[in-house]
Structure formats: structure tokens, C-alpha cells
Amino acid sequence: MIVSRRDGAVVVVTIDRHESRNSLDAQVCTALREAVEAAAAEADAEDPVRAIVITGAGTAFCAGADLSGGVYNSDFVDAHAAMLRAVEAVPVPVIAAVNGPAIGAGVQLALAADLRVVVPGAVFAVPVVKVGLALDNWTIKRLANVVGGGHARSVLMTARPVGAEEAARIGLANEIGDLDTAMELAAELARSAPLSLRHIKTVINDDDARLLPRDEHTELQKQAWHSEDMAEARAARQEKRPPVFRGR
Template sequence: MTLRSPERRNALNADLSRGIQLAVERVEHEGCRSLVITGTGEVFCAGADLTGGVFSSGFANQNVAMLRTIERSKLIIVAYVNGAAIGAGAQLAMACDLRVADAEAYFALPVAKMGFALDNWTVRRLESLVGGGFARTILYTGDPFHAQESASHGLVNKIGTVDDALAWAQEIATYAPLTLHHLKLVFNNDSAQQQPTPIQAAAAKTAWISEDLKEARRAFAEGRRPRFRGI
């Protein structure tokens, strides 16, 4: 499966997110055992399409539905990260079972630079993949982390080409599907499944309705760095 919106750098909106969800469901229904997801051009997915209504609850709900479909599918899904995986693009890669990355690929979750709150699933899934220390570095700084460093921390399973990703997915598809399904269920039953506590939910809501978030959106539109005030 290839994301083909090069004019938007494969950024996600509700329609594309829904398309990914339906495609995963269709491939599983057709009896396939594995799937590779990648992007066209030099970008895997540049995150949410900030011009496409992504600040609405409709996009957020659809994106969660897409991630849950990938996570709960019986398919073993391999992300071939062919370039930048930013924000929602990093979430998409993290929802997959395995990640193969181009040597020039990188990941970034720059939420602290944009003023909004991540869902608990993303924070906890990242923590389960790379450990708490590196997860904090990624999220507190928002800095990009390239393929080699990401591989050293477990976010990337292999560095290679799309052919490597396809060959790996094809090989895994020959293994015992019931065993793989059980393993996937166990791996994904991590702290990412925990519901936010009341204080966490309140803090997230505060960020989402804050003046800081409005300032970040204005700054993005004006091409400048936001000035956060904590209100």
C-alpha cells in the first residue's frame, strides 16, 4: 500500500486516513497475511494535513480508528519508512508491527513545538518501543531522529530498501498465522491501551483549548516561530 499525495507530502487528512483503514480491512478480508505500507516520493508521511481540517474532532476520531484497525488486524503490517515520518506519520509507522527504514529516513513528533497534546496511546506506544528515556527525548525536544539512531533504540527494526521490506513481509507471511496473531495480541497489550487518568485528560483538554495552540497555528500560517506563554 502506497500513500500517493506527493503534493501534500503524503500528509493525512480524514479521507486518506479512512482510505488506509478500509484498505487494511480489505487486504485482510482477501486472505492476505502481511502488508507493507509506504509513501510515494521522498516522504513517508509528513504528518497531519494542516490545511485539511485536522484540528477538528472528526479527523482525530478517524485517525484513532485507522491506528486501531492496523493494531488489531491479523495482518503483520510492515511500514517501509522511505523518508520523513512526522507527527501522524510517525504514529502510522508506530502502529505497524515492524518498521524498515531507508538510510535517509527520520522520525519526529514535534508536539511540544506546536502546542497540542498527544493521546496517551502515542506516548505509551513510543515508550514501549524505545524505552522511557529515549521517548522523553523525542517528545520533549521534538527533534528529528534519523534511521540509524532510531534503529539503535528499537524504533526501526531494519535499515534497507522497499524490496527488503517486501521480502521480509513475504517471508513472515509463510510463518504460522495463528502464532503470529497471538504474538501481535500480546505485544500490543501494552500500556498504550490504558485510558488516561482524570488529571491527564484535563491537562490534554487544557492544551487543546489553549491560547498557545492558537498562537502556534497563527505562527505556522505566518511562517514564524510561536511565542508560547502557558495560557
């Protein structure tokens, strides 16, 4: 499910669920969080970990939430949020080696990382407007902080896939390359001053993405999650037809 290995000062954490294209459920989110925290715990050891690379097994980075794994309940929501906070908060740089499609929750995982190395042919997509759901404030604001408000509106409101080259153009991808490229970048960071890197990461992440949502935002998110439109999207998926949304 989650495989960790160490290569010098770098720990590689792999989501190994290629049969489900590395989708996430509560158990996977918890295991990934624990793997990242365990690697980060070695940051101050005698033989320290200096960087973490997160990637996926097979041909996908992460196809999003596992829709067959209870992702509509609070257990998944809580485990997923804790995983993202852990990736964001660990004191060493985290690189997402995006080796294939990153969809929905996969985009969120990539955004929680400090840097993203994206293989040619990979795509990012956040299809919430296609399924009647609503994102948390952190995801929307973090995407806007990474790529700018205009690009974030385009990515989220159209739900169009963003390829690797376009991701690099708008700043969603820091480099184009495979896992070897990500490992080279991680090794470069591992040779840099760790306290300087920790300071940079902490300051950049001290943006407004973690501010508590206003009551208006919370109410709108609840409306979407408990709407007839969301139920319609789930039914349409099961019946293999396009959903018909009515705004209620």
C-alpha cells in the same frame, strides 16, 4: 490517494499524495483504514493474505496531519484514531516501509505497525512541543513501549529529528532498507505460521497503551488543545515566525 496492490501473500498499501508529502486528513485516514481492513479480510481466504506493507509515494512516508485539511476538528481525530486501531488490530503482521520523513501523525502510523523498515536518510519527528498540541496517551505509551521511557522522553520532549541509524539504535527501526527490503521481510513472515504470528502480535499489543486515560491526563490534553499557546502556534505558522509560548 490510497493505492493497494497484491504481491503473492503480501498486500502493499501506498499513501499516494506525494504533492502534500503524503499528509493525512480525515478522508485519507478513512481510505487507509478501509484498505488495511480489506486486506486483512483475506487472511482466512482460500488464497490468504499473510502480511501488509504500508508505505508512501515519492520521497516521504507521511509528513503528518494535513494542516490545510481540517485536522483540528473531531472528524479527523476520529478517523485518525480508527485508522491506527485498524492497523494495530488486523490479524496479520503490518510492516511500515518508511521511505522518507515520518512526522507527527506519520510517526503514529509507523508505531501502529508491528515492524518498521526505514530507508537511509529518513527521519522521525514528533514536534508537538513546537506547536502547542498534546498527544493522546496511546502514542506516548506505545512509543515508550517500543523504544523505552528514556528514549521516548528524548524524542517527544526535544522534538529533535531521529535519523534512520539512531532509530535502529533505539529500536524504532527494526531494519534499515527500502521497499524491497520491507517486501523481503513481509515474504519471510508470510511463510511463517500465521496463528503463531497472530498470537505474538496480540500479546505484544496487549500493553497499557490502550488503557483509558486518567482524568488528569484528559484535562491536561484538553488544556493544551484549547490553549492560547496553540492559537499562537497557528498564528506564528501563518505569519512565518517563531511562536512565543506563555503557558496559558
